Amino acid sequence: MKSLKRRRYADRAAHWVITLGGTATVLVILALFIFIFLEVYPLLQDARITKETTHSVHGKVISMGVDDHQEVAYIIYNNGVIEFISLKSGALLKKHHVSGLDGSVITSADKDHDRLVLATNDGKVFTISISFSESFAGDSRAVTPEVLEEKKVKASKLKAGILNVTSRGDDSTDVTAVYTNDGHLILIASETGKTPLDNEEKKEFQKDITGLFVAHSINQNTASVPYLLQTEGIERREKAKAGMQTADNSSGDLTEQRTGTEITSLALDLFMENLYIGTPSGDVFHIDVRDRENPYLVEKVKVSESAVTALGFLLGDVSLVVGDASGGVNVWMQVRDDRSSWGWALKKVHILRSHKAPVIAVAPSMRDKGFLTAATDGTIYLNHATSEQTLLRFKTGYTPVALAFSPKANGIFVADTNNRLFQWRIFNPHPEITVKTLFGRVWYEGYEKPEFVWQSTGGTDDFEPKLSLVPLIFGTIKGTLYTLVIAVPIGIFAALYTSQFLHNSLKIIKPVIEIMAALPSVILGFLAGLWLAPLMERMFPAIIIMPFFITLSIGIALVVWKYLPVIGKGWYRHGTEVLVLIPFIIGAIVVSIQLGGVFETNILRGDYREWFSRVLGLKYDQRNAVVVGIAMGFAVIPLIFTISEDAMSNVPKSLISASLALGATPWQTAVRVILPTASPGIFSAIMIGFGRAVGETMIVLMATGNTPIMEWNLFNGFRALSANIAVEIPEAPFGGTLYRVLFLASLLLFVTTFIVNTLAETVRRRMRLKYNKL
């Protein structure tokens, strides 16, 4: 009895184990989907603030910054004091006085990485640099700030105060532009060059270039737009900037002093070539300062209906962010334009969310094309230029006076007129990804118009990855299409023949075709890339005429079979056409190879590549879509063949007999009875072939040039989703944007093939049920 009980338990247990094991495949499919999706999910997440802290500041903040790890921040006050505070404890770590200030007040500053340029109300310009050095004691890290005072320049012979300064510099050169409160724009440059005698020579320039834009302004804008001081918030900022100046003079005096136009903001790029000037009339002047002694005005662009209030560059100093008095934030850049005399024109490429008050400051991220904008009403937006999205919005309640991004773009620092310093730590790992950047046209720097681009890595640090999946999806579709064009007719015809007409003694052909399916795709890819592609390039004309000759040879075979019955009768049986055709088709191939040269010289005028580019305007690549189509066709044909052959040969015999009995010929039966009945099977065969072609990796990888271009040209390469994943995932850092986008690509592949396969399986199941009923 006991043994019986145990046996019953064993039986029950086995039932559960087997059911669980059986459903494990479902779990695997689910796990596939879930795990891939989990890796993609962070792309969909919004940026968020992880921590907010406030510190207090003492005085008018001119500029500030922070170290890599957000441990130590520096704050520069308008009296020349630099304070270093610990962001962990809020304690003051170090205080530094900029020497040589002699009581003058800093009115404006420009930050160029570590290098800071400070300008004063009595016309002096200071360059200092602030760096942080790290030292490790055991496990703890100590960050030590250092201030290096580089040089001082007297900006103007007059004692005029400086309202605005912009400066860029490198080891040998630095260029600074200042705008003084008596209405002058002055360019200061110093260049260290090697003289022919190999001595270092330092050249200094100082040039008043006010004339360059004043003349234009008077011509075109007779009425100068009243300066921003009307707005209360701007007034406050103006006070902060002009410091003592505004305290002494009334604002009315200030406008009177100006000579017809004013400058509200300046921006010089890191190449030290292009200086942009924003004016209250809403214009941006582009001045070329390559020749330091003779700068000239390149163009004047109306960028806004209201005054330009803030200018700033994005990482790489190519895109210019323009903020205006009505709160608009736009990104402009130089785009190739044939209509302009210079060949380039400043164009608006991105429009971002507007503030409700005038924009007063722009701060770029050092990591990507993100930037911060601040408006007088105390709102601060975190934007990303390329994806045109505003990721985060902050509020301080008071007008911000200084803005800074942490070097790793994971923290934002804002000082406001209420003497508070806000620190927001942010989580913003994938700012550049939106549905639009993945699937839409995006206007990248250096492009003439919005385009679909996939270019994940570049040579420089400020390279922006361009991750549009569209060229890859296009490549996949192109490869699949050409594959199916080749594989579907061959596969289905061969299946129809095998199932209906092939002689029983030749059924051995079926496993041969199945062996075709077993050929590893890496072998096919290798042959396609290194054997077929060069061969086809060499004898392309022969390949063109080959289908014609093959058809012809079938015709000849038919005639031979029809009119030479004497020879045929002895050994020929119905169902062996396939063997009879072998010599004819081989003959056709040989003939077309022989005639390829003749065809090329006579019809294609000597050289097919030239003919292509001249007559059809096409380019011929060695590794092209036709090669892929043939190689992948090789992989897909057996799939389509097997499944549709299965469907056709399982068509109930009664149907066939009925058809034949009614006098239909075997062919008529095949077309009118077998094909319609087996059509669900054929459909699922095509679907499964499609799924295989979409996901095939090695063949596409080896037989195309893998260039992500979007042309339907048969003789071009392409880059497919699958090959792209294989090429790029080993280089993609874990958890990075590229890594997740590649997971998204594979999710796309998964979902596509899942739908296709599920559909095919369902259709086949229905068909089997139908067959059973018939």
Add this chain to the structure above:
Amino acid sequence: MREIFKKGNPYIWLTASALTVCLLMICGVIVLIMMNGFGIFWPRKIVKITLHNGTVALGEIVKKEPIPYQKDSYRTKIKIGNRDVYGSDFTWIANADIVSLHFPIDAVVFERREWGNLYGFLKGFRQGETIKPLQHDTLMILLAESRGLYKKIRYIEKKEIGNINYLMEKYRLELKRLMMFPPTEKIRKKTVALNAKIDGLEKVYQEREILLNNLYKEAKEKEIVVLLADGQDKIVPIFQIIRVYAPNKMGFFSKLVFYLTKFWEFIWSEPREANTEGGIFPAIFGTVMMVIIMSIAVVPLGVLTAVYLKEYASDNMIARIVRISVSNLAGVPSIVFGIFGLGFFIYFVGGNVDKFFFPEALPAPTFGTGGILWASLTLALLTVPVVVVATEEALSSVPISLREGSYALGATKIETLWRVVIPQATPGILTGMILSMARASGEVAPLMITGVVKLAPSLPIDSHFPYIHLERKFMHLGFHIYDVGFQSPNVEAAIPMVYTTTLVLLITVLTLNLAAIVVRNKLKKWYSTRAI
């Protein structure tokens, strides 16, 4: 005529032609690979070509072809070897430039460890500034000597120094792990002991290093002088030479022996020169081991699923979902499995295994990076449907009467399954396993991201405990083809090797497939007779 078309006979011929094209394609590909793959080791004659401008080229003729854009003119591609002298292995010669072409009987090929083949004439043995004439037999003795030396050096480098490095790494990791514990007396003692062991190894290592340096010095001493085609002398250390042969002197049988030796060497030796020369043994080994681990994982899963579908599930929703899952597993692109393997096995499972079991090695990953285990498991998921389909087929061919007989004798369902049905279905299961192995050995895309490398420093099995190192990266035939054919710096010289590798892979896959068919037929008979 119209009658003929109406009846449709021409269309039948058309459909037949589709099948013919398929047959020709498959046969063409197999013949192409066979021809190119089997041919490369056959020693080819060395030709000496003198050109109009007086230059002389010595080498093997690779192919002749018409010059593009020029009527009736041909050019010849010659493998001149001597890459260190001429910079490239191949050269093109326009046939019109050739003055004379003959096959010098004493032209010799020197197969070298580096820089590829050297073609020339043996001049003699170098002694200081003078050159002593050298007989072929003496050269053979010298070669045998240097081969012995090479073996010695390899032994020291691979075995002894490899051992030392392995142990040192192990002790270092142990030290690191000890540091993670609070420093008690016991741990301090252990640390000291380990440090002493490491010092001891360091000493042994230095001794070996000196020995090795001496051996290398000895190896460099003996040099021969080779006269190249253009008249310059080339000094070659004997140690660099693997094999010397004069193909123009060889008869058919010596060529055959040569061919077989070379093929043997190709299969059993390690690659040289960035995989473009030498053998493919590590790739074969890696493929086989990966496939074995995979089949251990795939068979239980596949059989359980098939048994569930055939024996337990009625035609309900769950069974349908399982069926759809199986067909999806077969249809999901292999690269997606690779991505899944990377995200799930490597970063998720592997990362956690590292965290709990190998914290001392972090941040260097142990299981948190591609390896043979993860690659095999990824492929196991990919090949489940193959096993499921074959097993299902086998299960449905077991007659109902057998089951009913078993039930009638009072057996439970599992007993019937285990004692009656499964034994009957074994050939089917075996077939499924073999087919899944065939599929796995040809798959490359998922492996590329889960642990295959172009050159693995050590095999996944060696003499160090625990002998099987599942975390190691490995080499694979399919990836070898891709890597050498498409990513090697010298693709032109490597293509023959790729063809031979392709041939090996093709033979493996075809043999497995044929084996599956044979097993299915043979074992079916065997079991059916036994059951009665």
